[in-house]
Amino acid sequence: MLNSRRLGYTSAFLAAITLSASAQMHLVPEPRSVAAKGNVSLTGGVTIVCDGCDADDRFAASDLQQTLTERHVPTGAGLRIVLQRLAQHPDSQFTDAMKPEGYTIAYTPGTLTLTGATAPGVFYAAQTAKQLITAAPGATPMLQAADIRDWPAMKYRGLHDDLSRGPVDTLEFQKKLIRTLAAYKANVYSPYFESTQAYPSMPLSAIPGASLTPAEATALVAYAAQFHITVIPEQEAFGHVRHMLTWEQYANAAETPHGGVLAPGQPQSMQMIDGMFKDLAKMYPGPFLHIGGDETFELGYGRTRPDVDTRGLAPVYLDFMQKIVADLQPLNRKILFWGDIVGNERSAPLLKALPQSFKNSVTAVAWGYSPKPDFSSYLKPFADSGIPFWVAPSVNNYRQMWPNQNEALLDIQGFTRDGQKMGAQGQLNTLWNDTGESLANANWYGILFGAAAAWQQGKVRFRNSSRATARSSTAIQRTSSIRRRTS
Template sequence: MHFSALTPDRRNPGRLSRIACALLLSLPFVARAQMALLPAPREAAPAELLPLAAGVHVVCASCTAEDTFAAAELTRELTKIDVPTTSSASAHIALLRADSAAGREALSRGRLTWSPEMQAEGYAIVPDATGINVVGATSTGVFYGAMTARQLVTGYGSAAKLQTATVRDWPAMKYRGVHDDLSRGPMPTFEFQKKEIRTFAAYKINVYSPYFENTLQYLSDPLAAPPGGTLSPAQARELVVYAAQYHVMIVPEQEAFGHLHYMLNEEFYASLSETPNGHVLAPGQPGSLALTKRMYAELAAEFPAPLLHLGADETVELGKGQTKAAVDAQGLGKVYLDYLQSTVAALKPLNRRFLFWGDIAMKEPALVKALPQDFKSQMIAVAWEYNPHTSFAPWIKPYTDAGIECWVAPGVNNWSRVWPNFNNTLPNIQQFTAQGQASGCTGQLNTIWEDDGEALFNNNWYALLYGAEAAWHKGESSIPQFQGNYGQAFHGDASGKINEAQQELMAAHALLKNNFKTSDASDLLFWIDPWSADGQIYAPKIRSSLHELRLHAERAIILIAEARAQGNLREQDALDAMDLGARRMDLIGLKFQLTDDIAIEYDAAYRLQNSKDRDARTEIARDLADINAVNGKLQDFRNNYSLLRDLYESAWLKSNRPYFLRNNLARYDFTLNTWFARIDKFRSAQRQWDRTQTLPPASDIGIPGPPVAAR
């Protein structure tokens, strides 16, 4: 590490408040300047472009321990792109405190006003003849300024350049978070969780919310925790300390009402389940609150943040079992809210505020408004909705009208898809976040769910970084601007090809959405057997789009390869995941094409079998070989699923523990075995032809009939 620690300014730190109020002349700014920065700064104007062939000197002035960490992190990031960080370099990036002499001088020279809203997390960047000066009032502001400075360095090695600029920047929302499902299959390695935190922080995300149903180890209740698939108490404590360095607060969610199937499935907890082997705690059972208290006592000890997340969403079984009489008598909303109040009262000794999902209570706005004020002050409602809408008022107003603090929770739309549907994601994040801001919501919690158990975290960065952009940005963030900045900011791709590849995959999703209305490039389409009755129901709906679908997917593969060929791209694992997503989309199209081809060719062969013409017999042999031979169409099924199985396993292990992987590989193996069996069955039909010059009906082999238009 090469950065200098200059002597701290020893003047009165309180002077900053007077500087904050001083009206300094401001440079004219180019709002949301066209530099590839994420999140885009509130005010920015580019200046000179400095070559960094000789490296850059990272200077830390008024250096606290936290600022030293920021300088070290900036140095580490520059080292990753082979930019030397040396004190002998002519170019510099200086980190300054706003209440230091050097910081005040930089602000004055840049004619920048340090306004009160910048105090907590804001920063300024001021250029000079040989570099830039990053100014922050707090360690968080200095860190965020340093991360923006990192993005101002483009290129690689001796070709790197520093885009100097004048910047004044601060966030629109206090809480900018990512909610990560750790309970439905993928469980990240501990090292990958640290990488997530580093990456979040680099884009000014300050809340990480891991979601637990049964995957946090509880010493008091160890039964439901799956071996190899949990976060241990020691790891939880270490992660909290690690995240704090990056100004990220960990706000865990432990489900405390619904979504507890993995626990309630254990006979030990059977009496607490609303319905047998169900998902929802029975409010009438005293053991329900006792279980929650035990878990939350441990949770609070491991995660010291002032906020904890109760969950309490989708309690769909409530009133259908043990609580039926109470719900029939009092109504679902009252029973739900009464138990939520009881839970919060039981956890009051923890001295925390509690988040809860807003989907149930929003349906009872009058009851929400009538809740006791002390309860409302302890709660933060997280309104969630994952589709685009013109108005999100139905999700937000029940809480703002009741005087309850609220966050908005858009979604990355990764669940049960071979690649996230960013056509839904981007406008959902944009509008929900902007309307949440306008309504006074204090946070955004961008959500990842792993419903299918096979989604890869590395698929999600496009949506997560746009979430960071929208929560930092005041008002409605620009989707086109984000799409233009993403490839450069995240991957270091100046060619625009990664941005184009993302657009191709969005176009592929849109094609399928147009055909299915309620579906897109889903796991259902990837795994469905095209020879099955279900597959043949889907085939006519998708047939007209197969050509364009495959072209979009294949263009994405080509663009990724071309971008990589230029060398030195960052986040290669994310590109591997993107390439895999494109290949899975391509196989959706290919398998339905192959099914039609096989059906048409076999039907033609079957119709010709009684012909005595030698050419007809040659044609039959050729059709059969085209279906099943060294390069046959049946082998195409086998080869593609086999390749994707290997690519999937590799991508999984780059971020996840082996836990749960077998469930997903088994689907590939089952599918492969299906096609191996069909290859063998078809080979028997070929041998029958060789022996008897007859063919079995297509239905005997399992081959569907040819498309109607081909008959």
């Protein structure tokens, strides 16, 4: 008999597959309100109407048309799909909470009307419309007719993609990732760099051919913007920079010889950080930059040992983080940092005492990759101190070929649920490719489940993601051969 636990399957994962068969509409994420109206044959074809639309809404219409064409849904007058803005078609049921990214879908015989107050709202309505239309070779295309009202629970819903400890995605693969994330209403993509983003100011920092070039970064940002996805680059700016520090030119910035942590007291540390992030700000013009700051295990074992012995690890750590944030203030970006080093009860008084200018400039990203009954202890230090925070669960793909679903699904479910309860502004689901063994196409289940958890209010049900994987599998599998670069 197949040993499902040895393969990383779980009772929750198997239940997800079982439960999906009983679900009626299989919409992912699950909308807030759905009134099903039965199945409608599309033998007469579909026409998409976007009268008076701006460029954003025309793109949403074109994206929807492309999907229907790929599914061999004929063009014709059988069903009109109308894309429109709320301003031109007022609806008293369209609440203020819905306006930033929410939408409605309304079916009347012959017409499916998609309404949003904003460009993202119209786009997300079109993504749901894709899921309402089913088509298979040789079968009659069908519409699952429904009236829908929907909007997200969390403002920021994204994926953190490790591009430093394994294959470095090609630009084409990243575009496929962008399209798939957007189809399930994620709005953030965060590539992770240790030494795989090329910087003009530091030509030795990345290996040519095994890193993203500035031109690729610029192209990625422009492509993602069409899909209402913000690209947030993470460049480690404290720990995890051992590949850079192997170069003699940068060695004086190291906390310990041949180590991976920058020494806070060394002038060269700030010179490196300043150069990298000025370059990043030019390549990635969005509102956020991520400076990392996790797992600074060597801090206090080298150049800063006297200071750490005198004052303690957390004060030395926070002093350097404040210095980094102050240096980056002219870039006018919100700075994300990992919350593991100071996100604990011992550091809580220090967090509360931080200047308000620092708190206004940063967002802590609390991470936890194992299921727990309650994740509030990860978040309370930031909530009590007034520092905005996100939650970061994990697909649990690291150091193994197939993700451990027993860990991943419960972690994503519980951490996102508790983040919503405690006021987290966002969720950043994480991929980590430690040792490079993870098979990219095995990660989609957890990626899409994470997107559903961030959009939906409260505890996402496991069944929501199984149909999502099935719906996108054909398109996704075609990308398996284009991951090409290894760092």
